[in-house]
Amino acid sequence: SFRSNARGVITLIHKSVPFQVKNVIKDKFGRYLIIQGLLIQETINLINVYGPNTDDDAFFTNLFLTISLLQGKCIIGGDWNCVLDPCKDRPTGTDQAHNKSR
Numbered sequence: 001s002f003r004s005n006a007r008g009v010i011t012l013i014h015k016s017v018p019f020q021v022k023n024v025i026k027d028k029f030g031r032y033l034i035i036q037g038l039l040i041q042e043t044i045n046l047i048n049v050y051g052p053n054t055d056d057d058a059f060f061t062n063l064f065l066t067i068s069l070l071q072g073k074c075i076i077g078g079d080w081n082c083v084l085d086p087c088k089d090r091p092t093g094t095d096q097a098h099n100k101s102r
Contacts, residue, residue: 009033009048009078019044025066032063032078036070043072051081 008030013019018040025034035046047067052059067074083089 009050011035011046011048013046027059027062031059032066034066034070036072045070045072045074047074047076047078049076049078049080051079053081 008026009032011033013035020038021035022038023036025036026032031050031052033048037044037046045067049063067076
């Protein structure tokens with residue numbers, strides 16, 4: 001089990017990128033970070049996700065609801081801890097831990 005207090009996601013933006021941060025949205029467990037801002041007059045949402053290691057419908061429901069309310073374009077990355085095709089993504093070909101999350 002995980003015992004460190006250091007957890008969560010981080011998004012780095014190079015200082016030469018003309019991105020203006022307007023708002024930051026994060027969940028209380030540090031599993032996602034949404035940075036809303038402007039990039040050359042365009043509204044952009046940078047979304048960084050670290051999905052739970054267990055099947056957690058509430059996490060994904062909350063995340064997708066939050067994303068659906070955003071204005072502008074979304075760039076989404078991170079580790080979702082989900083597999084789309086267990087035969088390709090798991091050595092055993094099964095995905096019993098994440099059935100609902102897909």
